[in-house]
Amino acid sequence: MLASLLRIIALTRKELLAVLKDSRARNSLLLPPILQCLLFGYAATYDLNHVPYAVLDRSHSVASQDLLAGFDGSGLFERVGNLRTQRQVADYINERRALLAVVIPDDFARRLQAGGRAHVQIIADGRNSNTAGTALGYAQSVVNGFNSAWRTDHGLPRPPVTVQARAWYNPNLVTRWNMIPGLIGTLTMIQTLMLTAMSVAREREQGTFDQLLVTPFRPAEIMAGKALPSMLVGIVQATGVLLVAQLWFRIPFEGSFLTLYAGLTLFVLAAVGIGLAVSALCQTMQQAMLFSFVLIMPFSLLSGLTTPISNMPLSLQYFTLVNPLRYAIDIAQRVYLEGAGPGVLLPDLWPLAVIAAVTLAAASWLFKHRLQ
Amino acid sequence: MKDRESWRPKGRRILAMVKKESRQMIRDPATIAVGVVLPVILILLFGFGLSLDVKNVPLAVVLQDSSATAQNLLSAFALSRYFRPQVVHSSQAAERLMIEGRVDGMLTIPSDFARRFGAGNARVQLVVHGSDANRARIIESYVEGAVGAWSARQAVQEGTAAGGGPVEIRSRLWFNSANDSRYFLVPGLIVLVMTLIGAFLTAMVVAREWERGTFEALFVTPVRSGEILLGKTIPYFALGVLGLLLCVAAGKFLFHVPIVGSLAVLIGGSMLYVMVALGVGLLISSYFKNQLVASQLTMLATFMPALMLSGFLFDLRSMPAPIRAITYLLPARYYVALLQTTFLAGDIWPVILPNAAALAVMVALLGYASRAVTRKRLG
Amino acid sequence: MQPPVVTGTDLRKVFRTPGAGGKVWALDGVSIEVRAGELTALVGPDGAGKTTLMRLMAGLLVADGGSLRVLGFDPAVEPQRIQDRIGYMPQKFGLYEDLSVQENLDLYADLHGVSAAQRGQRYPQLMQMTDLGRFTGRLAGRLSGGMKQKLGLACTLVRSPELLLLDEPTVGVDPLSRRELWVIVEHLVHEQGLTVLTSTSYLDEAEKAARVLVLHRGKVLAQAEPAAVTRAAAGRSMVLDPGSGPSARIVQARLLDDPEVIDAVPDGGLVRVVGSGEPGPGRDTIAGLAPRHVEPRFEDGFMVLLRGTAAHETGVDIRLQRPPAAAAAGAVVEVRDLVKRFGDFTAVDHVSFRVRRGEIFGLLGPNGAGKTTTFRMLCGLLPPSGGVLQVAGVDVGSAGAAARARLGYVAQKFSLYGALTVTENLEFFASAYGLRGALRRERIDWAVRQFELGGHARTASGELPGGFKQRLAMGAALLHEPDILFLDEPTSGADPLARRAFWRRITALAEQGVTIIVTTHFMQEAEYCDRIAIMDGGRVLAQGSPAQIRGLAPTGGGRQPSMEDAFIAVVENARGRDAQARA
Structure with a gap:
């Protein structure tokens, strides 16, 4: 032994x-x-911190500027182009210059002021759909922020249900x-x-x-x-x-x-x-x-x-x-x-x-x- | 005239080396395994195995409110293909499921849910399991989306004010409207597989000759070092391309990834990449002259970087600048961009040309370096 | 007269060793000349610089000093021009083992640009010369060692080179194949006027050259025709007849310590001695025996030249601290009807022999005779397909660790750990054999002293010069003082000096009761054995004492038959009978 x-x-x-x-x-x-x-x-890391995005702002309104300021101020998005035509949107996405393109329609401010529902269109490059999904999630939270500020400013009711999310073990995910x-x-x-x-x-x-x-x-x-x-x-x-x-x-x-x-x-x-x-x-x-x-x-x-x-x-x-x-x-x-x-x-x-x-x-x- | 005279024996010598190398390749079952069998197995295994899509998330639901409204919300989750809710009656039970890793999140519907929903200020609590941050974040946004959609539907039914926010996003996912992660994983896998196969095929071939001492006699013949390298590259290139075609066929017919661009661009760009991968193996092999070191280094230099640093899974733009700088040295990043574009977006030349050019430059550099390293000298 | 094909002046080449040594001068001011149309032999001990010199000429290495011209070109500047013109067969010819004989030939013919018409003429010649015609479809890896060497030579000769460089073409090749190779080389020189430079460690081969170049430690000792080298021993060569006294081997071993004696080897039952004194009648008796003067031969002259520079290195007497017990009187190794089959190929076919305690038993045979297979079975590395195999009274198949602890084994190829130092290797094997504490320390010290490894104690063993590797392997195998020692071609590729030192130790060990089984290609070395067995085709063809075996050689020609003659006769007879039986 x-x-x-x-x-x-x-x-x-x-x-x-x-x-x-x-x-x-x-x-x-x-x-x-x-x-x-x-x-x-x-x-x-699946976390993104430099999402290049392009903007086609057809509204040219204070409201649209506010919304975009939310993107720019988030620290996650980086504006790479201010576009003039829909054609340019295609170019920016196709050539991978931008991951997202935010298109704000010309009736954006009008519909918002009317208390109705405005929408923005966001086009994402789905060549990596996981990254695109994450970026869209970030965009959603920017828009949520804009929404809640708008509601407060204009005395609108808050959404009937809010989700309070927390993460265990990795609080910031x-x-x-x-x-x-x-x-x-x-x-x-x-x-x-x-x-x-x-x-x-x-x-x-x-x-x-x-x-x-x-x-x-x-x-x-x-x-x-x-x-x-x-x-x-x-x-x-x-x-x-x-x-x-x-x-x-x-x-x-x-x-x-x-x-x-x-x-x-x-x-x-x-x-x-x-x-x-x-x-x-x-x-x-x-x-x-x-x-x-x-x-x-x-x-x-x-x-x-x-x-x-x-x-x-x-x-x-x-x-x-x-x-x-x-x-x-x-x-x-x-x-x-x-x-x-x-x-x-x-x-x-x-x-x-x-x-x-x-x-x-x-x-x-x-x-x-x-x-x- | 003089040129033609010197080219003819040159061609004959290259042909002789190609013949020799092809015979050795065909007789070595290991090489065929690496070149043909392995790519097929890997693409099948990973094509089926890898997916980032979040579906059927096991979710513990702590239902503290037994009202119809709360039941209604629960059934919205149960009907969704994204969730597999499991009702528990105490938060302790839910927490236990979380700790055991049996659920990815727990949703608490509090006892005052229905009452507060009527008042327009209801809350639900979501706790996600953070051990897979990417998945956790997706689950978070799915839950928010599901709750938002449910409350909007309720509002419409009850004829109250329009639900949802003042501004709504209408998103469109170009090139992958089905949001299927396999669409980008399969082209990425082809990159991974070709990197490995290409580099592995050649990593041994030069080192083997040094180790077995077959070079010494070969050197003292009219054959030039460039001809030796060329003779080694050509047969393995053919094998690599065969492996590539099998991978592309699997992607198209088995995983139904659309090929939007032209096949010619796809194959052409891929051939460039096969050459780069072969060149990496050849260079490592020629420099280290030792099969063991060469194969280990090839493993380190190709597999993990192609997985982690190529943009296949992780977004390159979000990496810190020094790391991003490193990725520019890796051929895989150019090929990932090229392949994902030709597969999913089409022949978009402003993407294809620079990436193909980068690969071409690498082919030239690797060829030159291998040539410089393989001199007909011992010691 | 034509100008010399190769001229080198004051060539220097230094190698840096990573160990403590620093620099080694492989060539230290070498000036040489190779004449056109002649066979020049390059001889010298291990590490003399033979291979380095050849590689310089082939343009594979660049000299650190001096000037060299080959066929009028400087190999450092225009290596390709030389490589286009010469034929070079390195020591280990790198045949592509996964290509067939024909494919190997074709590759070299293609690279040399040999046309189809030329091939039609050349191939039959080569096939006839090398006798490989029957095997053209066989993979080179499946050829025997001798056939591989012949194929290597054929590959270098696919077209007539202007200069042929052969680096130890006959190392590890059995006497039969060796003889055949030399017929080819001599034919090329004499019939085709080829210029050939060949290095060799067989001195009888050097004797056949027009000129020899004796290299030692990077310096040229002599550059002359063989007869001139032989003359260095003029009047010093003698034979002694031990008669009924102690055996030739024992007399020879004692003589090596005699300062008056330069060299002593057992030779056909006698002892051949080269005296160190002035040429003349010498002493009246040597070792109490009356010397008879004989004509010197090349080897004698070579030894005289070497002794002029080399230290008297053979004066080591090996002493075991615990010699094997004398109790075991019977056979220590008993082999009966040993059979080994690989598939339907019988590698060892009913082999039987017995080896007694303290005996040196030699296994001789051509490449592929089944020696190594027999050997591996004896060591327990390969299970036999049939027969009885007892070592030290224990069946090898069921031998446990305790039985293996009584064996020592030295493989043909250096097989200690190259990355570890000499001391670390010894420490490892000492522990492997269960030595501990003071005994372990003592045995390691003994091995270092005995094999003069002190100077290299901290050198990585993979970087040791060839001779020292051999000594280290022996040292490691003797640490545990085994009863039985297995040695597989221990002297293959070793120079005459190292071989003498080796046999000196082996005979001393046998005298102390260690049983030794050894395989060898050097037929003169069979003279050191007590008994030998000649194997071919897996069978034992002849078995007996060296004198008995020598007796099997055809007499005639007035020459005393050598062991080599006997060996060739036995093998050829058996093969002839087989061929007849098949016909």
């Missing part, structure tokens, strides 16, 4: 040395996740707040899985695996020795991303670190298990690379990070059940933003444990049988 443990430690130490000695390898493990986290933290905790798992998985998948294939290609097999190492010890360093690297990477989230983006952390790290450890174990199974299947680094790449793509895209899982067709929702990243993102977001405790997270934790157990068992079975 002790001999076995010592061998595992020796292998772990060797793996870590091999990774950490080479300054290029060392940097490639820590820098990319942190840089990506910084980059994507700023980039990966900033995309970054849920994106960055999600990145903890995503960025960690890519390299942990690949590192593990490649490590055995590399030994096979360089002939060192044979040398390892003639020593007293047992297959299970080799697996453990390969898994531990990758897990350590994964946890360190996750910590790096976590630090960026807290120190740079200053996203308030609501939960307990213990819970978060417990969840992450399980997740990294599952990722390493998948990596080991891949490495047991592959003879060459190229195969291992390709294989892990084929897994990482769907894992990271169908994880709920960028688009919700509940939007997927049922068959794909079933597929996501075997995706460890799905659970990791859920755990990270909920511990981070909601302060969720282990009890609530149980539905995320046990599938990770199952994935880890199954992949590790499969890897060790494959290891034994590939050696034959």
Whole structure:
């Protein structure tokens, strides 16, 4: 038992040395996740703050000026053109110069003054309908503001029902707040899985695996020795991303670190298990690379990070059940933003444990049988 | 005359390299998998899997008022295809559903709702689950819209003053009137898939020759380094274009994304992009001469940036200036603009030309750089 | 007379190593000349600068100093003009393994602009020369090592080059294939007047050249015809007959420590000695035996030249602290009817042999004979399809960690961790074999001392010079003082000096009771073994002591038959019988 443990430690130490000695390898493990986290933290947001819009004001009235002042003063819209013809509206939208075009008809002020109902037409570039929808939502709130001011000024009754909306866990609904905790798992998985998948294939290609097999190492010890360093690297990477989230983006952390790290450890174990199974299947680094790449793509895209899982067709929702990243993102977001405790997270934790157990068992079975 | 003499052996050497490379490509099942099978699988998986449309939102409704008016409002939610309301009788129960993540929001209809509605100042409370901010915001606006429409209908029925505000927006979504997120996700996915496929196909090919030592003998022949690169690019370009056609066909026939622009522009622009993607792989491969490093770097340099920084999902204009500056260096942003426009808006030359030009410049730069990096020298 | 094809003056080339070393002068003031229409051989130990020199000529590297002209061009300025005209076969010829023989040939013919008419004439010649005609459709990756080398040569010869550069064309090639390759090269030079420069670590090959260039540590030691090199040992070559006394191997090992002796090797049951004294009758007795003067051969002269510069490096005596227990009297390794099939191909076909404790057992055979497969089964890396395979009394298939702890294994290719330093590698393998505490420290120190690795302790092992890699691999395999040592082509590509140091250690280990199984392509090295088995086509063709095997060679020609003659005779006889049986 002790001999076995010592061998595992020796292998772990060797793996870590091999990774950490080479300054290029060392940097490639820590820098990319942190840089990506910084980059994507700023980039990966559905929030808009520079909506370019063009105006075709046919009303030329004080009221229309008031409404437009609401757009300009919101800090979210940026007027890129004052148009004269409908034709120009098409040009601005077609050529992507404006995301929205606000057309105020000539009877706008007249109908408004008459106490009747005026309308403005807003044309949105639907090439990215999500962005367009968000921008339209902003426009609606500008118009709502104008409406309530108009009602107050002119003694009109308020709308019969108002919705008082609040958001839990992310009061200002900033995309970054849920994106960055999600990145903890995503960025960690890519390299942990690949590192593990490649490590055995590399030994096979360089002939060192044979040398390892003639020593007293047992297959299970080799697996453990390969898994531990990758897990350590994964946890360190996750910590790096976590630090960026807290120190740079200053996203308030609501939960307990213990819970978060417990969840992450399980997740990294599952990722390493998948990596080991891949490495047991592959003879060459190229195969291992390709294989892990084929897994990482769907894992990271169908994880709920960028688009919700509940939007997927049922068959794909079933597929996501075997995706460890799905659970990791859920755990990270909920511990981070909601302060969720282990009890609530149980539905995320046990599938990770199952994935880890199954992949590790499969890897060790494959290891034994590939050696034959 | 002299030129023709030097061109003929040149052509023959390129042809020889193309033949060699094609044979190796065809015999390597992994390459075919990456070039043909993978794009199809990815486009199917993600085409079906990715959607930002908000439908059937699970919503806990705390119904504290049992009046007909409140029931009426509830049925408006139940009938909407956007909501799946679930009535609970206490806020504690609703909160529990929220904490467990079983509902995306909770709507409270207070006990004085009907009374205050008569007085024209009713309120409902909405709490959304903020763990997906984008979705939460859409839900917020949908709830507001549903309540507004309901109250306007009530007002009309009861013959009271016209509901709604003094100013109303009539919005139109050009190019995607169905407001189907798949319309923009599928072209974006084609960008993502072609980026990966293109770069991955070539990321290994030069590094492999360095690693296997096949270059040393090849170098000491009349073949020029430019000819070696060209010989490697041509077959993979053909494979990449095949993958592209499969993706476009899937977009058109499987996901019914309309192709408003001309197919020629679509394919032409895409070919440019395939060349850029191949060039990225080739450059990385030639520079690092190591399959492991090349493939890892390709992964880092293509996949995440094409997803995050291309305008495929996230609006480029809202990114901070330094990040936006970085996106100008990424070929994917030009191709996303080009593809979304030709697919959904048509042949709008003021969009297509600058983006195509940017891609063409990148092809030239990458070609030049790969050439400069691949010299017939060892060490 | 024609002007020389290659002239180099005061060539210098420096490589920077990332380790503590800094700079290594691969070439340090080399001036050379390659004459037209002649075969010039480039010889020298590992790291002498042979490959660097060839690459400079091919325009693949640029010299840091001096001037070089190849076919009248400066390779640093106009490499393409040279590359259009010469043929170059690198040490590891990069055949495209996923292309067929014909496709590889066609590629090079296309690149060289060989017309269809020329091909019609050239291909049959090449096929006849290389005997590859039967395999044109086969993928290059499926060829044996020797056939790959011949195909590489054929690819460089798709058109007649003005200069042919061959970098160690026979490394890792068995004696049969080696002989065939040389027939081709000599034919090209003598019949077609081709200018050839070839580097080699086989000194008998260098002897066939018109001129030799002896390179050592980046400097030229000699540039002359082979006979002139041989003359350096004039009057110093002797043989000793150990008779019924200690075996030739033991006498030879002792002699290597004698300051008066430059070189000693076992040779056909005798010991061949090169004395260091002035040419003359020398001492009356050496090692108590009466020397008989013989004609020097090229290798003797070469060793004299090297000893002039190199330190006396063979004076290492290997001592185990805990030699294997003498208890096990019977066979330590027992192989009976061992069979290995891959699909319907039988790689190892009912092989049987026994190796006793303290014996050196050599497995010899052409490329693809099944040696490596047998070897991998012995080490437990490959399960046999049938037969009995016992190592140290335990069935290999069921051998646990404890059984493996008694084995040492040195692979053919360097297979330690290149990124780790020498010390880190040793530490890892010490832990892998369960060494702990003071014992671990002591064994690592022992290995560093024994294999003189102290100077490189902190060098990444992937950057070690070839000879040191070999020593490190041995050191790592001996840390746990194994009872049985498996060595797969340990001396492939090693120079004569390194080979002597290696065998010195091996014989010392065997004397202390370590059982050693070794494969080799160097037939002279079979002389170091107690018993050898010659394999071909998966079968053992002959088995016995070196003297018994030598006895199988056809006698005649008045020459004492060498081990190589015997080997070729045994293999060719068996193949001839097979061909008859098929017919």
